[in-house]
Amino acid sequence: MSSRLLSFVGRTGRRRLMSTAIKLTTVEVNDKTGIATLTMCRPPVNGQNLELLLDIKSSINEIKNNNSRGLIITSASPKVFSAGLDILEMYKPDQQRLRAVWTELQNVWCDLYGISVPTAAAINGHAPAGGCLLATACEYRVMVPNCIIGLNETQLGIIAPKWLVSGYLNILPKRVAERALTQGRLFTTDEALQEGLIDEIANSKEEAVDKCVAFIGTFAKVNPVARALTKQQFRADNLRQFHKEREQDVDDFLSLVNRPEVQKGIGIYLEGLKKKANKQ
Amino acid sequence: MSSRLLSFVGRTGRRRLMSTAIKLTTVEVNDKTGIATLTMCRPPVNGQNLELLLDIKSSINEIKNNNSRGLIITSASPKVFSAGLDILEMYKPDQQRLRAVWTELQNVWCDLYGISVPTAAAINGHAPAGGCLLATACEYRVMVPNCIIGLNETQLGIIAPKWLVSGYLNILPKRVAERALTQGRLFTTDEALQEGLIDEIANSKEEAVDKCVAFIGTFAKVNPVARALTKQQFRADNLRQFHKEREQDVDDFLSLVNRPEVQKGIGIYLEGLKKKANKQ
Amino acid sequence: MSSRLLSFVGRTGRRRLMSTAIKLTTVEVNDKTGIATLTMCRPPVNGQNLELLLDIKSSINEIKNNNSRGLIITSASPKVFSAGLDILEMYKPDQQRLRAVWTELQNVWCDLYGISVPTAAAINGHAPAGGCLLATACEYRVMVPNCIIGLNETQLGIIAPKWLVSGYLNILPKRVAERALTQGRLFTTDEALQEGLIDEIANSKEEAVDKCVAFIGTFAKVNPVARALTKQQFRADNLRQFHKEREQDVDDFLSLVNRPEVQKGIGIYLEGLKKKANKQ
Numbered sequence: 154m155s156s157r158l159l160s161f162v163g164r165t166g167r168r169r170l171m172s173t174a175i176k177l178t179t180v181e182v183n184d185k186t187g188i189a190t191l192t193m194c195r196p197p198v199n200g201q202n203l204e205l206l207l208d209i210k211s212s213i214n215e216i217k218n219n220n221s222r223g224l225i226i227t228s229a230s231p232k233v234f235s236a237g238l239d240i241l242e243m244y245k246p247d248q249q250r251l252r253a254v255w256t257e258l259q260n261v262w263c264d265l266y267g268i269s270v271p272t273a274a275a276i277n278g279h280a281p282a283g284g285c286l287l288a289t290a291c292e293y294r295v296m297v298p299n300c301i302i303g304l305n306e307t308q309l310g311i312i313a314p315k316w317l318v319s320g321y322l323n324i325l326p327k328r329v330a331e332r333a334l335t336q337g338r339l340f341t342t343d344e345a346l347q348e349g350l351i352d353e354i355a356n357s358k359e360e361a362v363d364k365c366v367a368f369i370g371t372f373a374k375v376n377p378v379a380r381a382l383t384k385q386q387f388r389a390d391n392l393r394q395f396h397k398e399r400e401q402d403v404d405d406f407l408s409l410v411n412r413p414e415v416q417k418g419i420g421i422y423l424e425g426l427k428k429k430a431n432k433q
Numbered sequence: 434m435s436s437r438l439l440s441f442v443g444r445t446g447r448r449r450l451m452s453t454a455i456k457l458t459t460v461e462v463n464d465k466t467g468i469a470t471l472t473m474c475r476p477p478v479n480g481q482n483l484e485l486l487l488d489i490k491s492s493i494n495e496i497k498n499n500n501s502r503g504l505i506i507t508s509a510s511p512k513v514f515s516a517g518l519d520i521l522e523m524y525k526p527d528q529q530r531l532r533a534v535w536t537e538l539q540n541v542w543c544d545l546y547g548i549s550v551p552t553a554a555a556i557n558g559h560a561p562a563g564g565c566l567l568a569t570a571c572e573y574r575v576m577v578p579n580c581i582i583g584l585n586e587t588q589l590g591i592i593a594p595k596w597l598v599s600g601y602l603n604i605l606p607k608r609v610a611e612r613a614l615t616q617g618r619l620f621t622t623d624e625a626l627q628e629g630l631i632d633e634i635a636n637s638k639e640e641a642v643d644k645c646v647a648f649i650g651t652f653a654k655v656n657p658v659a660r661a662l663t664k665q666q667f668r669a670d671n672l673r674q675f676h677k678e679r680e681q682d683v684d685d686f687l688s689l690v691n692r693p694e695v696q697k698g699i700g701i702y703l704e705g706l707k708k709k710a711n712k713q
Numbered sequence: 714m715s716s717r718l719l720s721f722v723g724r725t726g727r728r729r730l731m732s733t734a735i736k737l738t739t740v741e742v743n744d745k746t747g748i749a750t751l752t753m754c755r756p757p758v759n760g761q762n763l764e765l766l767l768d769i770k771s772s773i774n775e776i777k778n779n780n781s782r783g784l785i786i787t788s789a790s791p792k793v794f795s796a797g798l799d800i801l802e803m804y805k806p807d808q809q810r811l812r813a814v815w816t817e818l819q820n821v822w823c824d825l826y827g828i829s830v831p832t833a834a835a836i837n838g839h840a841p842a843g844g845c846l847l848a849t850a851c852e853y854r855v856m857v858p859n860c861i862i863g864l865n866e867t868q869l870g871i872i873a874p875k876w877l878v879s880g881y882l883n884i885l886p887k888r889v890a891e892r893a894l895t896q897g898r899l900f901t902t903d904e905a906l907q908e909g910l911i912d913e914i915a916n917s918k919e920e921a922v923d924k925c926v927a928f929i930g931t932f933a934k935v936n937p938v939a940r941a942l943t944k945q946q947f948r949a950d951n952l953r954q955f956h957k958e959r960e961q962d963v964d965d966f967l968s969l970v971n972r973p974e975v976q977k978g979i980g981i982y983l984e985g986l987k988k989k990a991n992k993q
Contacts, residue, residue, distance in 0.1 A: 271895075292892065310656040312663045324888045328604045328629060331667050332572065335551075335660050336651055349888060371896055376870040376978075380895050383872045387891050590936040592943045608884045608909060611947050612852065615831075615940050616931055698936075 178208040179229075180215055187222035188369055190362065194229040200239035201283045203250060206257035209287075213264045222377075223369035224268060225362060226287055227275040234274075234300075237282030243410050244419045255406045258283065259316070259399055265290040266320060267392055269381035271372050273365035276351065277358035281305050281339055289320045292384075293368040294351040295361040301339040302350060308337035310418050311409055314402050316395040323391075324350060458488040459509075460495050467502035468649055470642065474509040480519035481563045483530060486537035489567075493544045502657075503649035504548060505642060506567055507555040514554075514580075517562030523690050524699045535686045538563065539596070539679050545570040546600060547672055549661035551652050553645035556631065557638035561585050561619055569600045572664075573648040574631040575641040581619040582630060588617035590698050591689055594682050596675040603671075604630060738768040739789075740775050747782035748929055750922065754789040760799035761843045763810060766817035769847075773824045782937075783929035784828060785922060786847055787835040794834075794860075797842030803970050804979045815966045818843065819876070819959055825850040826880060827952055829941035831932050833925035836911065837918035841865050841899055849880045852944075853928040854911040855921040861899040862910060868897035870978050871969055874962050876955040883951075884910060 177195045182188070191212045193199040201209075216224050228234045242254045265272065265287065273293040274280075280288050280302040288294050288302060296302065304313045304321060313321070313334055321330050329348055332338070345351040352368075355361035372380060409415060457475045462468070471492045473479040496504050508514045522534045545552065545567065553573040554560075560568050560582040568574050568582065576582065584593045584601060593601070593614055601610050609628055612618070625631040632648075635641035652660060689695060737755045742748070751772045753759040761769075776784050788794045802814045825832065825847065833853040834840075840848050840862040848854050848862065856862065864873040864881060873881070873894060881890050889908055892898070905911040912928075915921035932940060969975060 292895070307655045307659040307663050310659050312659050312666065315666055318667070322887070323891065326606065326629075326886065327602070331603065331664070334663050334667065335572070335655070337655055337659075349886075375867045375895070375897055379867040379870050379872050379897075383867050383894050384891070386872065386875055387878070387894065587935045587939040587943050590939050592939050592946065595946055598947070606886065606909075607882070611883065611944070614943050614947065615852070615935070617935055617939075 176208050177205045178212045180212045180219075182219065182221055183366075186366060186369075187220070188225060188366055189216040189219065189221035189223070190225045190227060191216065192227055192229050193235055196230060198233040198236035198279075199228055199230055199284070200236055200241075201254075201258065202239040202242050203254050203257060205239075206254065206261055209261050210257060210264055213261070213268060216270070217264075217268055221270060223271040223273070223366075223372075224265075224291075225273050225275055225365045225369070226265070226291065227277055227358065227362060230278060232300075233278040233284075234276045234280040234302075235284035235287060236279065237284050237286070240419060240423065244423060245416070246410065248407065248411075251407060251410065252403055255403050256399075258286075259395075259402070262286055262290055262316065262320070263392060263395055266388060267385065269377075269384060271369045271380075273368050275355075275358060275361035275365050276300070276302065277361055282309070286317055286320075288351075289317075289324055293365065294345075295353045295355050295364040295368075296342050296345060296351045297355060297357065297361060298342050300342050302342075302345050303337070303339040304334055305337040305339050307335060310415055311406075314406070315398060316391065316402070319391040319394065323388075456488055457485045458492045460492045460499075462499065462501055463646075466646060466649075467500070468505060468646055469496040469499065469501035469503070470505045470507060471496065472507055472509050473515060476510060478513040478516035478559075479508055479510055479564070480516055480521075481534075481538065482519040482522050483534050483537060485519075486534065486541055489541050490537060490544055493541070493548060496550070497544075497548055501550060503551040503553070503646075503652075504545075504571075505553050505555055505645045505649075506545070506571065507557055507638065507642060510558060512580075513558040513564075514556045514560040515564035515567060516559065517564050517566070520699060520703065524703060525696070526690065528687065528691075531687060531690065532683055535683050536679075538566075539675075539682070542566055542570055542596065542600070543672060543675055546668060547665065549664060550657075551649045551660075553648050555635075555638060555641035555645050556580070556582065557641055562589070566597055566600075568631075569597075569604055573645065574625075575633045575635050575644040575648075576622050576625060576631045577635060577637065577641060578622050580622050582622075582625050583617075583619040584614055585617040585619050587615060590695055591686075594686070595678060596671065596682070599671040599674065603668075736768055737765045738772045740772045740779075742779065742781055743926075746926060746929075747780070748785060748926055749776040749779065749781035749783070750785045750787060751776065752787055752789050753795060756790060758793040758796035758839075759788050759790055759844070760796055760801075761814075761818065762799040762802055763814050763817060765799075766814065766821055769821050770817060770824055773821070773828060776830070777824075777828055781830060783831040783833070783926075783932075784825075784851075785833050785835055785925045785929070786825070786851065787837055787918065787922060790838060792860075793838040793844075794836045794840040795844035795847060796839065797844050797846070800979060800983065804983060805976070806970065808967065808971075811967060811970065812963055815963050818846075819955075819962070822846055822850055822876065822880070823952060823955055826948060827945065829944060830937075831929045831940075833928050835915075835918060835921035835925050836860070836862065837921055842869070846877055846880075848911075849877075849884055853925065854905075855913045855915050855924040855928075856902050856905060856911045857915060857917065857921060858902050860902050862902075862905050863897075863899040864894055865897040865899050867895060870975055871966075874966070875958060876951065876962070879951040879954065883948075 179192045179194060181190045195205045272291040274288040274291040276288050276294060276296040279300045282305055285302050285304050306313045318334065325348060340350055342354055346354055353364050355364050459472045459474060461470045475485045522531065552571040554568040554571040556568050556574060556576040559580045562585055565582050565584050586593045598614060605628060620630055622634055626634055633644050635644050739752045739754060741750045755765045802811065832851040834848040834851040836848050836854060836856040839860045842865055845862050845864050866873045878894065885908060900910055902914055906914055913924050915924050
């Protein structure tokens with residue numbers, strides 16, 4: 154499979170926000186198919202800190218502008234697609250940075266949700282919370298066996314924002330979605346297939362990517378302008394609602410995270426992680 | 434199973450509307466699980482007259498305020514969960530009382546639909562119309578075999594109000610819901626399970642309650658505040674719409690019930706019931 | 714089966730728009746059942762030109778006013794229910810006529826979608842695009858084997874308007890609908906049954922009509938006024954949205970069709986048809 158690397162383009166405007174100049178995503182465009190693959194590369198679990206979110210956003214926009222015929226999102230980690238928001242961003246946070254983190258999570262969602270080309274997620278590992286966000290913003294989902302996916306925010310003491318739920322409801326029946334959201338349910342690969350949260354199971358990352366390529370191939374004979382307008386019309390209401398509420402949503406998120414009991418909960422959680430690490 | 438009775442609390446404000454001081458509902462909170470069971474006790478069929486509706490409302494609010502971890506609604510009647518609105522309330526009605534009846538039906542729905550704790554219906558008998566209203570306002574439904582459930586308003590010459598339909602649509606696919614609503618379809622227990630209108634079948638009331646307890650138990654490790662906010666966010670649009678339209682909805686209901694042809698229909702129906710009773 | 718013809722009523726107001734006085738639809742009301750059958754008769758494929766659309770609209774309104782107990786729509790062609798908008802209406806169009814075509818397509822949809830009596834489509838052949846529009850505006854769909862149905866607009870370089878999509882979403886789950894709309898997917902009869910896009914399969918047109926009659930018969934014991942109010946309440950939001958956007962939608966359609974690349978595409982398509990015809 155011949156391909157060319159299109160990453161490492163100039164991104165001057167955001168440098169001052171980054172602690173490192175190493176890009177945390179790559180974009181590869183396949184010469185034959187014209188399909189771009191966006192790979193997240195922040196070991197070990199693609200925790201979504203500010204830098205990773207900025208790089209995902211930048212890669213989505215790169216794909217928007219390079220005439221790709223489709224977008225596949227996947228992970229360089231062997232067992233995790235993305236573990237979601239980096240919890241360190243939420244602990245004793247610098248308020249301005251925390252605001253930027255949530256704003257960029259919003260940007261990543263609305264850019265991926267609204268992009269006109271066909272999108273598919275090759276979910277080659279676990280995809281809780283923010284991992285599920287990326288997968289459900291796409292039009293198609295292929296997942297490897299024995300992993301979990303879902304919006305488990307209530308298990309962490311926070312809530313999935315309304316815009317994210319609106320995307321969940323594009324995929325799951327309402328009664329399944331409400332129960333899963335209140336329970337913070339993580340679906341196994343098999344359960345996700347049964348409920349329609351994913352579309353296919355693949356035995357490896359390579360096979361998952363191939364199935365995503367095949368899905369994007371179903372649009373080969375479709376007029377791309379008509380396709381884009383149809384997708385955008387379908388998703389317009391959710392996006393309009395999102396833009397109306399996005400500022401309030403940032404304020405709500407900050408106010409929730411800054412609650413003493415939430416901070417305490419995160420502290421205990423991180424302490425637990427440290428102890429685990431020391432034992433090994 | 435140890436439990437304590439919490440009913441018979443003071444309800445001064447509504448006494449003047451009641452024809453009797455005997456409470457038509459009971460609330461029991463299980464000491465171990467912290468789950469409250471609300472039982473309707475208006476023999477023979479829990480016909481929803483003004484007094485029963487006021488007592489259901491009062492019991493829901495009691496549970497809201499007594500730190501219960503969940504709410505289970507069920508019936509003291511052996512074969513009927515609730516037969517819905519008491520038809521006598523609609524025949525040659527006192528206008529002010531009829532207005533109060535519909536207003537309290539609205540209150541019962543929005544209080545039960547919007548309560549933050551997990552809710553489940555142990556449907557131990559038939560649940561047409563207003564019985565189905567109570568069940569579908571909950572988050573989970575367990576039903577005994579060989580009973581019927583559904584919004585059969587059109588069979589009675591009236592219509593299910595929009596707010597009630599909005600709750601139906603949280604559960605049923607649109608095409609199933611529209612057909613069922615226009616037909617006034619009553620689902621058997623088996624049909625209800627197949628379409629998703631109920632979640633489980635239980636062989637007895639006791640087993641139904643146990644399954645409701647198990648459902649509420651799935652939230653044991655979930656942060657209750659995050660759970661409550663998630664549920665409320667999910668149901669907010671329907672509740673907002675309801676509050677906007679509730680006054681108009683009362684007027685519409687009164688105007689429909691007062692139509693001569695509807696009054697005539699109810700009269701014929703009641704005459705039929707009387708003849709049946711005399712034959713026995 | 715006794716029946717009386719009710720067509721050929723006066724339609725003075727629209728004569729000036731018609732190129733022919735021969736009516737392209739018939740309406741038959743069955744004396745026993747009181748059900749009206751609207752048959753499209755524009756050989757070979759019921760291509761929806763201005764005249765056919767005006768006649769469908771006129772027939773729907775005739776049925777609205779003749780006290781029929783239900784409406785069944787079907788086709789006189791042996792293999793095609795309706796092939797959708799007549800492509801000749803879109804090629805090098807007279808702007809005023811093109812505006813009238815799209816306006817009448819809107820009228821046909823909203824009149825059929827909003828009519829108070831029960832409606833069913835006996836889909837006795839292929840039903841792409843505008844054919845699917847007619848079928849999905851009804852409450853019930855019965856289809857013969859080995860045909861196709863769906864909104865394949867993106868395959869033709871145009872897009873299904875929002876009001877049409879709103880009706881599609883009354884029937885299909887969102888994730889199925891979005892994919893089908895972007896792909897311009899045509900479902901086979903079997904696929905349509907599996908996804909819920911149709912309700913039953915029939916082996917012949919006669920059997921399809923019989924099944925539609927049986928569906929309408931399920932309302933025999935339902936109060937027709939309550940049924941009508943329930944249907945209208947269910948469909949009111951979509952119709953309200955439609956009326957808000959219908960003028961803009963005409964402008965959008967004209968602007969799309971008049972694009973040079975769309976005109977070129979239609980020209981190539983028509984050239985292909987001509988060559989095919991010459992070869993035979």
